Amino acid sequence: MSATRQAATGGNRATAGDVEYVTFRVGEQWLGIPVVMVQEVLTAERIAPVPLAPAEVTGFLNLRGQIVSAIDLRIRLNLPRRASGERIMNVVVRDRDELFSFLVDEVGDVQAVGADGLERPPQTLDPRWRQVCNGVVRRKSDLLVAVSAEKLLQVAEGTA
């Protein structure tokens, strides 16, 4: 049911000083969070809804007996909701001893980014990315937005 894969295996080889990012796509945008935050990546899981919870909190999933709070990044980032039947991937992160899962559309490779590879976000960056953005990485064909997992979680918590 859950195809777990070691997040750290794929992608470019890292050298000292590099930060490795797990990359994933939400809508049309590729995002990355530091690999150290990520516990594992899962394919679609059964998610139990939590009535009255903030909209971006899709519900809870059971990861080997541990409760994981699922956050739909499409809703979190004000993107159009996905149509039913569209593929969902879970990026499970651990923060302050609690597990969360970011629901994303696709998970890509792990990418090592050197200290000089991370640039300040351009002024023109969409505000909804800007608030969670740590910097951007220029790739061959597109931009990778390095985001802060803590910030993605914080705002969802804001209703508390």
Next chain:
Amino acid sequence: MDDLLRDFLTESNENLTRLDGEIVVLEKKPKDRELLASIFRTIHTIKGTCGFIGLSRLETVAHAAESVLGRMRDGELPVTPEVISDVLGAVDVIKTILAGLEQAGAEPSGDDGAVIARLEAWLTGAPAPAARPAAPAAATKPPAAPAPVALVPAPPAQAAEPAVRAAEAEPSAEAGDAKPGIAESSLRVHVTILDRLMNLVGELVLARNQLLQLSRTEEDSVYLAPVQHLNRVTTDLQEAVMKTRMQPVGNAWTKLPRLVRDLCQANGKKIELEQHGADTELDRQILQAIQDPLVHMVRNSADHGIEAPAARKKAGKRECGTITLNAYHEGGHVILEVSDDGAGIDAAAVRRKAIERGLVTETAAAQLSEAQVLRFVFEPGFSTASKVTNVSGRGVGMDVVRSNVERIGGTVDVSSEAGKGTVVRIKIPLTLAIISALVVGAGGEAFAIPQIGVVELVRVTAESRGLVEDVHGAKFYRLRDSLLPLVDLGETLGLPVEAERADETIVVCQVGDSRYGLVVSEVFDTQEIVVKPVGRLVKHLTSYAGCTILGDGRVIMILDTAGLATRGRIGERDEGKTVATAADERGSLRGSERRSLLLFDVGEEAMRAVPLSLVARLEEFPANSLEAADGRWLVQYRGSLLPIVPAREGLEIRARDPRPVIVFSDGIRSMGLAVEEIRDIVEDRVTVETRAARPGVLGAAVINGKATEVLDTQHYLQLAHADWFGGAAEAAARTVLLVDASPFFESLMTPALGAEGFQVTCCRTGSEALARLEHGEAYEALLCDVGSKATGGFELGQQVRANPAWQGMPMVALTGRVSAAQERRARAAGFTHYLSKSDRGAIVAVLDEAHTELEEAAA
């Protein structure tokens, strides 16, 4: 050996082991300040603890070593091998004493004079080198050969040395005994690890259940035997892990002997505290929860239960009273009893008080058994009312006891025999981690409801649907004789409405003392579930108590029935009085409350009701005794004239003979309300809708399923005596500012205090009250509801206290629900008194006292 000592030994042995290493390093790095400070702290800790638990010999040695280390730390004494040797010598002595302590459970006797003298020599500045070579050998083991770290007691062979005389003085010290010391057989483990183990075991239990289910479907399966084995091992493992979280109940009792002793001193009583079953084990979480209730109960027994020595002698009892703590297992529960051989509770007094307080009608009270009557002592604020406490001798905070115990799924009961004593019995579950729950469905989702809060299930079919009533948009169910407020689970949680619901089930939930019905569409089954905390993203939702994983791996939410009641706007029951919450969007106030109401007929379709507490007497006057004068009706009554006001306009006063009249009185003046017929006195939880804007009517309530208008007595009192509230000279002198968000409470308090001669000014919010004070209005006292957030009572208290002009003004915090935490908060905010809203007697007493003080100050 008591636990304190055991903990001390474990901790000290760990510390000493580290200390040995550190001191040796210090010798090599004499300049290392941090290391020196760490060594100093360790010795200091040991010294401090020794003093605390009365180990004087250890304390003296540790103190001497600490002083020397202190000098070194402060740079006043250079770190030399000689000093280090002496400190190590002291450490060895400490170890030897600890070993003796571990064996015998008490400090061994011995003379440490030599070691201490050498340490003290360093303090005086003269290291006395001459004496050095001889002293170490005579006084202690050579420092160069520190004792082995493992604390097996020194063998008696070394007993020639004074410092280890301990071992010699211990005849039962079986030197060759290989029994490991406490230090080796116990291990400190962080609680989070235990909690995690508990969680994992919970998972294992679930997986096991699934396997068992599967193996049952296949007969002759090869898996059958191993699955059975797994089953047994899992059960054992579950028990073993549960045990790691268990602590003896005696841990919660440690404070009590001291408490009893202090109370004895204060009251001049003689009390013995007996403890039985102190080693009965309980989950640590539960142990924490019962700590406060235990203190309350023992305090009660000592304070009120046990009589003064003289009184006891007179009653033919021993002068010294006994309070007995008893703990034991019964079924899956632990029973905790606090009993005393004191005066017992005067059931008759409790019965009287309950009637007086309007908790029960007189007729109903007569039918109650003694045991049922005694349960009233658990009513919030019940016994704080002075009289019962003195007469019956019981009760500060029994409601706190009950609510704390009920929170962890326990029950509490009291039994008493006049003159013989009282027994309070608490029954609590062994653990909170695994609970029994009812799994229900609503809006297509499944939820778990803790079985503890469920009273019964009621099936609503097409035929019985007629029993559901809709009153002003609020739904009720006619359950036997009472109206049960309903909360629709799916609707409350905002779940999609299910298209077709032929049958539904009402889960009758008990929250505190009130009940409500939770409407669900399906009831699946009951299960033992493992409670898991919800994550921080949804922690703020009060509707949930946690979540759990079902046998099939599904995650479902565990409902918090109390939280749902609030969300579903079932007013919380608030010790018999209203909790009118902040106005809801329709601008109406709603509170479910228990009151005694007088029902009467005024010749209109709707019945009228008035709170019984406001009624002085019921009279019937012959028609010809009623006289009209000046367009007002009067009757000669007890030597004065009683004004009569018709309860309805156009009511022909003389049309009925005799005319029933409800009399309200303030002691000097009275008025009579002429009604058609007095119908009944009901004691019920009623919901008052305060929307009615008609003069003379406070609002509508549903009583016995019928809409009934609740009378605004203030309106009629004003009609009868235009000057009653109108600033008569004497009343003006006694002004009180009342802050309460609930108009209903205002309508109760205003006449009640008015009747005592106080002129009451009402404000809905704290800021309104503050504005009045700032405007220069003077009041003798401030009464403020602190139970409702809408009032902002605590903030008001602080603001008033912040202004020097109002420093001396008595401020009374009123609450619907008395709680110790709230009281602390109120006192911190500057309130001088903390009283239950329903305790009118106490409120008036406080105001009277304030008034007297003012008069005395003026005189």
